[in-house]
Amino acid sequence: MKPSLLVSRPIYPEVIDRLKNHFEVTAHQTDPEWTPQAWTEALSQHDAALTMGIEPVNEQVLAACPRLRICANLSVGYNNFDVPAMTRHKVLATNAPDVLTETTADFGFALLMAAARRVTESERYIREGHWQKWALESFAGMAVHGSTLGIIGMGRIGQAIAKRGAHGFNMRVIYHNRSRLSATDEAACKASYVGKHELLQQADHVVLVLPYSKESHHTIGATELALMKPSATLVNIARGGIIDDAALAKALAAGQIAAAGLDVFEGEPKLHPDLLKVPNAVLTPHIGSSTRATRLAMANLAADNLIAFFNNGTALTPLNPEVLPQP
Secondary structure (H helix, E strand, O other), rough: OOOEEOOOOOOHHHHHHHHOOEEEEEOOOOOOOOOOOHHHHHOOHHHHHHEEEOOOOOOOHHHHHOOOEEEEEOOOOOEEEHHHHHHHOEEEEEOOOOHHHHHHHHHHHHHOOOOOOOHHHHHHHHHHOOOOOOOOOOOOOOOOOOOOEEOOOHHHHHHHHHHHHHHHHOEEEEOOOOOOOOOHHHHHHHHEOOOOHHHHHHHOOOEOOOOOOOOOOOOOOHHHHHHHOOEEEEEEEOOOOOHHHHHHHHHHHOOOOOOEEEEOOOOOOOOOHHOOOOOOOOEEOOOOOOOHHHHHHHHHHHHHEEEHHHOOOHHHHHEEHHHEHOO
């Protein structure tokens, strides 16, 4: 018999058809509202799952799912996975990196530009019928070309943003990361390593691209916002919870920083209500990787991991490869 696969939420029909060649597929194409009990019960009846990066796979869930052997996230982020717990239960965890790097970097730069140049704020002004005449200082924003770009989190996406800034906009690029890049990688990005406080004080535009963890929770809070320039913009395309959204809304309302571009939020899809009240916040609903080509590539990579695991005991992007069968 084919292994049993749970697909937690809607994905492309062509990927479902491909998976059906290898699995008995339970596909939830109506986007269910999973309660913790319903999710755990459904998962317990399957050997594998294709998850969207939001369904929890933790100690409590795993204890109730002895059949489970692999969970493949259709996302690069995996803070929904308790990887050490999955390793203890001998459940493979995989994610979908690389295929979304350039698309997400494009979007990060789009948010930076929209926030700095007040794109959404000025569009609302037109749509609401307020524009009557041209004015010299109308919606004067912050310069991007030749400014200083600060990146916190210098993985694949961070480096791709750095290259766009340095090579496309002649920006001075500074970065902070858990570990410093090699001299070769720094040269390719034209980026210089600095401490976090130094970055916040010097950057005209700060972009967050670090993974979420207990350690990165509220990397940017009231203390960090106070270090930034009043003319600075802040962009988050990483994960909700890396910014203290309440502190950010307060800083934006007070003009402590100029603007923010946010694609992710604490407790999303719920937003801190004060973020909706400030005109200098560009808000998008977690769409950083959302082109059809990229999302399809992410879905196929998740499928590749599932198929490889059951066909030959391997995976393309394992997060805990120690649980794979040893050759």
